[in-house]
Amino acid sequence: MNLINRIGQGIGPGKMALFAAIAWLVTITLLHAWISEPGAKKRRLQVGFLPITCHLTCAVAFDRLSKTGKAFDAHKFSAWPDMIEALKGGDLDVAFILAPIAMAMEDQGFPGKIVLLAHRNGTALVVSKHSGIRSITGLKGATVAIPIRYSCQMLALRRLCRQHGFSIRELNMVELSPPDMPFALASGTIDAYIVGEPYAAKAELEGTGRVLCQMRDAWPGFISSVVFVTKHALKDRRQEVSRLIRAFYQAGKWIEGHRLEAARIAAPFLGLPEPLIRYVLLSSRDRVSYSNLIPMPKELSDLSEEMVKAGLIKRPMVGKEIIDLSWR
Amino acid sequence: MALKGLHPFISFGLAILVWEAAIRCLAIPAYKFPGPLAVAEAMKELALSGRLLASVVASLFRVTWGFYLAACAAIPLGLVLGIYGSARAFLNPIVQFLRPISPLAWIPVALMWLGIGDRSAIFLIFLSSFFPLLVFTMSAVLGIKVTYIRVGLNFGVTGLKRYTKILLPAIMPDIITGLRITLGTAWLVIVAAEMIAVKSGLGYLIIDGRNSMRMDYVVAAMIVIGIIGLVLDWTVSRLEMLPSVRWIHKRR
Numbered sequence: 001m002n003l004i005n006r007i008g009q010g011i012g013p014g015k016m017a018l019f020a021a022i023a024w025l026v027t028i029t030l031l032h033a034w035i036s037e038p039g040a041k042k043r044r045l046q047v048g049f050l051p052i053t054c055h056l057t058c059a060v061a062f063d064r065l066s067k068t069g070k071a072f073d074a075h076k077f078s079a080w081p082d083m084i085e086a087l088k089g090g091d092l093d094v095a096f097i098l099a100p101i102a103m104a105m106e107d108q109g110f111p112g113k114i115v116l117l118a119h120r121n122g123t124a125l126v127v128s129k130h131s132g133i134r135s136i137t138g139l140k141g142a143t144v145a146i147p148i149r150y151s152c153q154m155l156a157l158r159r160l161c162r163q164h165g166f167s168i169r170e171l172n173m174v175e176l177s178p179p180d181m182p183f184a185l186a187s188g189t190i191d192a193y194i195v196g197e198p199y200a201a202k203a204e205l206e207g208t209g210r211v212l213c214q215m216r217d218a219w220p221g222f223i224s225s226v227v228f229v230t231k232h233a234l235k236d237r238r239q240e241v242s243r244l245i246r247a248f249y250q251a252g253k254w255i256e257g258h259r260l261e262a263a264r265i266a267a268p269f270l271g272l273p274e275p276l277i278r279y280v281l282l283s284s285r286d287r288v289s290y291s292n293l294i295p296m297p298k299e300l301s302d303l304s305e306e307m308v309k310a311g312l313i314k315r316p317m318v319g320k321e322i323i324d325l326s327w328r
Numbered sequence: 329m330a331l332k333g334l335h336p337f338i339s340f341g342l343a344i345l346v347w348e349a350a351i352r353c354l355a356i357p358a359y360k361f362p363g364p365l366a367v368a369e370a371m372k373e374l375a376l377s378g379r380l381l382a383s384v385v386a387s388l389f390r391v392t393w394g395f396y397l398a399a400c401a402a403i404p405l406g407l408v409l410g411i412y413g414s415a416r417a418f419l420n421p422i423v424q425f426l427r428p429i430s431p432l433a434w435i436p437v438a439l440m441w442l443g444i445g446d447r448s449a450i451f452l453i454f455l456s457s458f459f460p461l462l463v464f465t466m467s468a469v470l471g472i473k474v475t476y477i478r479v480g481l482n483f484g485v486t487g488l489k490r491y492t493k494i495l496l497p498a499i500m501p502d503i504i505t506g507l508r509i510t511l512g513t514a515w516l517v518i519v520a521a522e523m524i525a526v527k528s529g530l531g532y533l534i535i536d537g538r539n540s541m542r543m544d545y546v547v548a549a550m551i552v553i554g555i556i557g558l559v560l561d562w563t564v565s566r567l568e569m570l571p572s573v574r575w576i577h578k579r580r
Binding site for chain 1: 359388393435440523527536538539570
């Protein structure tokens with residue numbers, strides 16, 4: 001103590017403070033470098049995903065590839081816009097992303113291709129238990145949350161309204177990030193939401209919401225998330241990318257036969273409770289499906305036409321031109 | 329006098345009791361808001377797994393760099409703007425224009441140009457502190473008492489010494505106050521800055537807790553953020569005890 005005081009007197013308290021500030025900077029920087037994971041090395045492919053069961057093949061493929069030492073770097077995002085910006089900034093090679101986002105990016109001149117579907121079905125329209133809404137028509141005037149306007153969920157909602165003889169403009173539509181939706185429903189801020197699993201199942205399990213309609217019934221073969229690869233990665237790292245896409249495709253097939261095990265593997269990767277994933281995967285086999293994942297040009301052409309009608313893109317796209325299946 | 333120094337502990341203790349009582353009396357389910365015990369359990373879990381330490385270090389690292397860079401850029405620039413009227417006339421409007429834009433508005437730009445990871449987060453923290461510090465420094469210079477300068481002139485202080493012997497000592501207390509306030513703001517922004525695609529930090533812990541529906545993690549991270557905020561403020565407040573700063577309080 002005496003010594004510290006003497007040193008302190010020697011150099012003056014102001015300089016001591018400056019010295020302490022610099023020492024702190026060095027300490028915290030070294031600690032951070034030591035503790036944090038090694039920075040993303042560009043050698044591996046960079047893959048973006050969201051914590052939803054729609055992206056289950058990403059979790060399973062990661063687990064399988066890690067065992068063979070051929071893993072990729074997986075980046076978990078909380079919201080779609082963050083992933084879009086990371087993609088545009090060149091930080092991602094491959095993204096599990098909503099089909100309309102992928103198509104809108106192509107429309108805006110960001111080059112990339114859809115190589116695989118992430119899943120089929122796996123989306124539900126949920127209404128609040130207390131709302132008394134019993135049919136699609138009952139949604140008129142209600143507040144309904146969608147994940148983002150560039151989503152198949154929004155397009156599906158639009159289609160449902162149209163089929164029941166009213167316009168989506170008669171709803172009060174709000175954009176909300178999926179994890180917030182069950183909370184907003186429980187608190188009564190919104191009356192209903194349409195979202196990818198497990199956020200529909202969550203409200204169901206907690207007893208705050210009721211599934212009004214499963215997309216598998218309203219829109220057979222419903223697609224939502226796709227695997228999108230940047231043109232850059234497709235051109236420069238063709239082999240690696242092809243191997244990865246094949247791994248995602250195989251993972252889908254494997255999940256179909258091992259749903260219980262898939263839930264166990266995916267829970268820590270997605271950061272979701274295992275019982276919730278298990279419920280989504282096992283309550284009925286086609287609640288979400290991971291087979292038949294090769295995208296068909298016609299489906300995407302049709303989707304793009306729906307997007308034009310909704311005012312999301314200017315002109316329809318030719319399905320064949322946005323799909324790349326050369327990895328097969 | 330027996331209570332001396334114990335006040336904060338008593339008020340925190342009471343707050344925790346009220347919290348527990350509210351959870352019990354109103355029968356609030358854990359998924360809406362966890363009780364103190366659940367949060368303590370979550371904190372223990374996070375601490376034992378090493379995740380808590382890693383998060384704290386990552387957040388402090390980003391705040392330190394963002395804040396230091398802001399201080400290194402804002403204080404000299406603030407001095408220039410304070411001293412030279414013409415520089416002020418040109419640049420002050422731009423500063424005042426950029427200042428009210430929330431750092432959060434820069435998120436899309438940061439993500440696209442700086443990418444995912446530490447750089448974006450540090451940039452946002454930098455923005456949160458840079459403009460307030462700049463304005464603090466500038467107005468500190470403008471607020472120097474004319475008497476100090478006149479006295480200095482009478483004593484024959486000219487040239488560079490005017491700055492080192494009069495200007496800097498005169499504004500030092502204001503700058504320390506500015507640092508203390510902006511460090512608070514920088515720490516405030518950490519959650520938002522770490523929302524965007526970093527894989528670590530207390531902000532990420534909150535976002536990840538939300539995504540995985542672990543309210544206990546969310547509240548545990550909130551508490552740690554609060555505690556560190558207190559420690560940071562206390563540390564900087566020590567600077568106010570320096571002789572080069574204390575004089576202004578003595579005078580008042």
